[in-house]
Amino acid sequence: MTKTPAFPRRAAIGLEVLLWASFALAPLLAPDHLLLLSQVAVLALFAISLDILIGHAGITSLGHAAFFGIGAYGASLLALNGWEEPLSGLFLSALAAGLAGLAMAPLVVRVHGLAQLMVTLALALLLHEGASRWRAVTGGDDGLAGFMIAPVFGVFEFDLFGVTAYGYALAVTAAGFLLARLIAASPFGFALAGLRQNPQRMAAIGTAGRARLTQAYAISAFLAGLAGALLAQTAQSVALESLSLQRSAEVLVILILGGVGSRYGALIGAVVYVAMRDWLAAMSPQYWMGWLGLVMILVVLLAPKGIVGITRALAARLAGPRRPRGEAPARARPGERAA
């Protein structure tokens, strides 16, 4: 893998401020699209959780919807049973997903490659099958709806226009973003990076590899559950679809479209994906999945590092020969393919 050059630090901070400011101001610019914007926030958080697995821990998953679904059903069931306070409901549902991740991790971290894809897929399929059959609790194919969520902090009531829903979703997603960044910059995050790049060496210097990967899997499951619970609370319903293979594939697309290994990738990927889905579904409702497939193929062929990767390469080219101080020139070593 070639290392893409990083932005100069000041430009990165500037871009980040701009990004969050535009998220925060979006309701003013597009007041009719608040529902869509909430979906962007939820999917961005979901993609951030998957990035911890793929971008940091090097665990591939075809079944991340499992935890999204647990969070979504958790929040719905809590609300249906009278627990209508949103923040605690959110936390408890995410905790349930995190514990589920902890329980499933031993199966996932001991296999690699195709078997890992299969194990994660089978776990998600099991849950999907379970939710589909256990109608008494999950509502089966109909999902769950018709519950109330109490006002956030007892003040901000969920309104028909989705103003509260968007603010709430954006705040939780921003918190998840910060958490993911803290984790990546922590000794734990560096241990994960080491395990991804050279497991043998990490074992040799005494890192408990499987324990670290198990923790990463549980944390990722927690954040995915948070995203699912957020969707259930803001939409005040949950569908069986939240556990489906399509949902797992969707979040993979978002992450790769944006760029793996960079939290901005998840955010940008979610924005582009939801915009694209909205546009394509309006244009050709019957075939939009086909267009999505075409985008997936093109991204892999032309932009394997996603939008963030392209932007970085462009920025590096624009910056010309001047490199950020203290950094080696980003040149592909012989035998490596340039991005």
Place this chain on the structure above:
Amino acid sequence: MSGLPIVLFDGVVYGMLLFLMSVGLSVTLGLMGVVNLAHGSFAAMGGFASVVLTSRFGVPFLLALPVAAAVTALAGAVLERTLFRRLYRRSALDQVLFTVGMIYVWIALGTFVWGAGQQAVQLPVFLQGQVELPGGYAVGRYRAFLLLVGAAVALAIFLGIERTRFGARVRAAQGDRDMASGIGIRVDRLFAATFALGAALAGLGGALSIPVLGLDPTFPLKYLVFFLIVVCVGGPGTVLGSLVAALAIGIIDVAGKYYAPEIGGFVIYALVLLILFWRPNGIVARA
């Protein structure tokens, strides 16, 4: 319909179809390391080819089968040279994304051309109805035919891999690609040929499966999980493993749906998890 023998028979027939459709995936995965989740598209392609041949051009069913296989072989060779070869050195994740993208494109194309509905194929008279077996059991003629064809093809694959020069080359390239090209095997060409062969088998399986499994454009997605299970549980690259896994899955799935319909889906997934926990590289791991 009475009891265990019929369940076993139906399970074995189902397993044979799964074997035909996924053995190509197993061999190409073992040989080239491409996680081709779109492999089921070749099966669907073979199915649609046979539908078009029989209903539009009046080709007899038995003749349509090899032609459908040839069509998918050609499509496989072309796609390998144009698209799949770009994936050989990419990560599993890229391969997954790319091939899932291909499934979506295929479903859209299939829906565009043939519509979203189920397709039917006209069976010749001698394959319709039931045939009486010793012991008083009556089984569908078509299923008996599937069993025979499946067994014959499975045998041909075994002999082809174990006894022919082509098979020896495939095994050599699977063992050590660089060494194989070092002793003069044209690995590039071998890959294309193997890929085409895998596609042909999938196409044949798809064409054969229409009367049993049905056919609509979502076929590649609907049976994706089963192909993956066959390959993972069997162990990528082993023909024997694929056969054992496919038969086991066929029998367990049919038996599960027959005896315990309310937990049918669970049995197979839970079993897959157990097997992969026990043997992460499949039941027949490559030497």
